[in-house]
Amino acid sequence: MIRAVVFDIDDTLVDFSGATGRGLLAHLATTRAVRPTDAEQYLALWRHLEQIHFTAYLRGECTFTEQRRRRAREFCATAGFPLGPEESETDAWVARYLEHCDEAFTLFPDVLPALDTLRHAQVRLAAMSNSDRAYQHRKLTALGIRDRLEALVCCDDVDGVAKPDPRIFHAVCDRLGLAPAETVYVGDRLDSDARAAIAAGLTGVWLDRTGDGQADVPTITTLDQLVRLLPARTVRKGS
Known part of the structure; x- marks a missing residue:
């Protein structure tokens, strides 16, 4: 029974997928113009890195917070607007992204x-x-x-x-x-x-x-x- x-x-x-996609693009739009072709590339890159770094977290290779940091750093570097070396800058970027996601969930x-x-x-x-x-x-x-x-x-x-x-x-x-x-x-x-x-x-x-x-x-x-x-x-x- x-x-x-x-x-x-x-x-x-x-x-989740819809909200995090909308959250990412809303976050990026606060600092730069995002063309439709750019949006597709950004989303594809983000999904790819999400899979890589979240899997690393599940394997116990990093904390939940650290996988977010790694994903953000690699995303920004690959997309052409790298973050600075300070962890606080990465955390601030992630926090703003999460705020947009929270609004979209x-x-x-x-x-x-x-x-x-x-x-x-x-x-x-x-x-x-x-x-x-x-x-x-x-x-x-x-x-x-x-x-x-x-x-x-x-x-x-x-x-x-x-x-x-x-x-x-x-x-x-x-x-x-x-x-x-x-x-x-x-x-x-x-x-x-x-x-x-x-x-x-x-x-x-x-x-x-x-x-x-x-x-x-x-x-x-x-x-x-x-x-x-x-x-x-x-x-x-x-x-």
Whole structure:
């Protein structure tokens, strides 16, 4: 019997890619004119460096803050407006970028209705992320859904263990006091979310918002489809 649904956060509940792209361009526009062709190149470079440096953080090679610094320094140097050697200058650049991102973050339109439907069905709700706990807590609070989630588990809660490692999936189950078999995990990445959850003993669901993919795992294109995947007797433990 399924008793809880755990959500990935970025690009599952929160339009992270859209917001960070808008945030980056808004930040750059405060100091220089950004032509459409420049914008495409800047975004492609930023996404590339985000993957490199965030992966280094997940491997334990640097802190969450340091991966941001490294990304900012390399981005600015490659784009032709290098930052100075002072760490304070890099931190100020990152802080201004994050301010623009904070203004751009939004929930996907299907999030609140899905959370309401699941809560009405007495399904317990939680979130799990490979990102930094303080950052995700602040983001979810600002968007008004942190108090709807019984638990939030991030990789810095479990000594840097990150998806697809089964230990982080087991950590969120332990936080809820449930077995993996009683828990669904929903995320936008096929391998590190859905397949990794299944390998850890949970029910993994791939949220394929583009609808372009094909997979041998339970797949939805919007969160409102999630309820139809759950067994009819999905209830809160003890109810």
